[in-house]
Amino acid sequence: MSLGELLPITLSNELPAITRQPLDNGVVLRWVAEGVLRVDPPLPGTWHLLLSAGVHGNETAPVELLDRWLRRIVAGEIVPRHSLMLMLGNPAALRAGTRYVEQDMNRLFNGAHLQSPGLEGRRAARLERLASAFFEGATAGLHYDLHTAIRRSRFEKFALYPWQPDRSLPDAEYLRLAVAGMQAVLSHERPGHTFSAFTSQIPDVESFTLELGKARPFGANTGLDTAAFEQAITALSEAREMATHPDLALPPRMRAASSLIKLSDAFRFHLDDEVETSNHWHRARSLRWTARGVGTSSTTGPTFSSLTQTWQSDSALD
Numbered sequence: 001m002s003l004g005e006l007l008p009i010t011l012s013n014e015l016p017a018i019t020r021q022p023l024d025n026g027v028v029l030r031w032v033a034e035g036v037l038r039v040d041p042p043l044p045g046t047w048h049l050l051l052s053a054g055v056h057g058n059e060t061a062p063v064e065l066l067d068r069w070l071r072r073i074v075a076g077e078i079v080p081r082h083s084l085m086l087m088l089g090n091p092a093a094l095r096a097g098t099r100y101v102e103q104d105m106n107r108l109f110n111g112a113h114l115q116s117p118g119l120e121g122r123r124a125a126r127l128e129r130l131a132s133a134f135f136e137g138a139t140a141g142l143h144y145d146l147h148t149a150i151r152r153s154r155f156e157k158f159a160l161y162p163w164q165p166d167r168s169l170p171d172a173e174y175l176r177l178a179v180a181g182m183q184a185v186l187s188h189e190r191p192g193h194t195f196s197a198f199t200s201q202i203p204d205v206e207s208f209t210l211e212l213g214k215a216r217p218f219g220a221n222t223g224l225d226t227a228a229f230e231q232a233i234t235a236l237s238e239a240r241e242m243a244t245h246p247d248l249a250l251p252p253r254m255r256a257a258s259s260l261i262k263l264s265d266a267f268r269f270h271l272d273d274e275v276e277t278s279n280h281w282h283r284a285r286s287l288r289w290t291a292r293g294v295g296t297s298s299t300t301g302p303t304f305s306s307l308t309q310t311w312q313s314d315s316a317l318d
């Protein structure tokens with residue numbers, strides 16, 4: 001099987017027959033680890049692009065997108081001029097068709113896996129090592145960690161910018177996101193344990209969690225339009241900047257006003273299906289909500305009904 005079959009190989013839970021595959025145009029594919037492929041251009045470049053998907057195993061659209069995109073590289077249709085790494089984040093969950101097997105992996109980065117040495121904890125630690133090693137050889141780089149949302153959102157496609165001290169969203173990255181079809185850019189205001197929060201600490205690497213639509217099973221993503229995003233990563237990989245045009249919609253920049261922190265497995269957050277994820281992002285009110293179990297939830301400030309209008313929950317946003 002060609003290494004361009006990264007997704008089928010990963011879903012079959014087998015090792016590829018080869019681990020290095022040069023293409024006729026000089027591009028070289030290398031199997032790095034389960035679900036992880038490195039693509040090097042004919043002439044070595046110093047800017048590196050990491051694209052990850054499937055950190056949540058039920059969010060299949062970005063996984064299918066990377067699969068399609070990789071096949072275009074193997075066919076010679078796209079000739080990268082930068083080094084790329086493609087990662088399928090949680091192969092066990094992808095095979096099971098579930099968000100995770102034991103634990104939500106996108107809460108286990110930035111060292112949180114040290115307290116959670118299970119399947120997802122070990123995988124998060126491995127992805128951290130592989131991402132660090134990939135960017136070590138770069139002068140600068142970019143990481144897009146691709147997701148889809150569980151819940152319908154006012155913005156179908158949006159970017160989350162991890163918090164780092166003394167850093168704000170660069171205009172060049174903001175424009176790239178606009179061209180890639182993102183309809184909003186939300187900056188976090190405190191440290192996180194997501195994959196993009198981990199890579200955002202690497203010097204000269206910008207990273208984002210991107211939400212590309214609603215989560216659906218494999219094969220059910222045909223309604224999702226990711227053309228602009230695919231064009232954007234193609235241009236990035238080929239060292240072209242996509243031209244902005246006068247009628248390009250500039251996405252609003254927002255800050256996370258509140259977080260919902262689950263402290264107990266017994267905690268359930270009930271929302272009507274009609275409530276949208278980002279319904280009231282514009283409300284800049286602070287909210288603290290802690291829950292230690294069903295029936296003993298407490299909140300300071302707004303009541304539950306106003307909470308449903310201001311909420312922004314980690315589980316729904318990345």
Ligand SMILES: [Zn+2]
Pocket residue numbers: 055056059147148317318
């Ligand atoms: Zn996700």
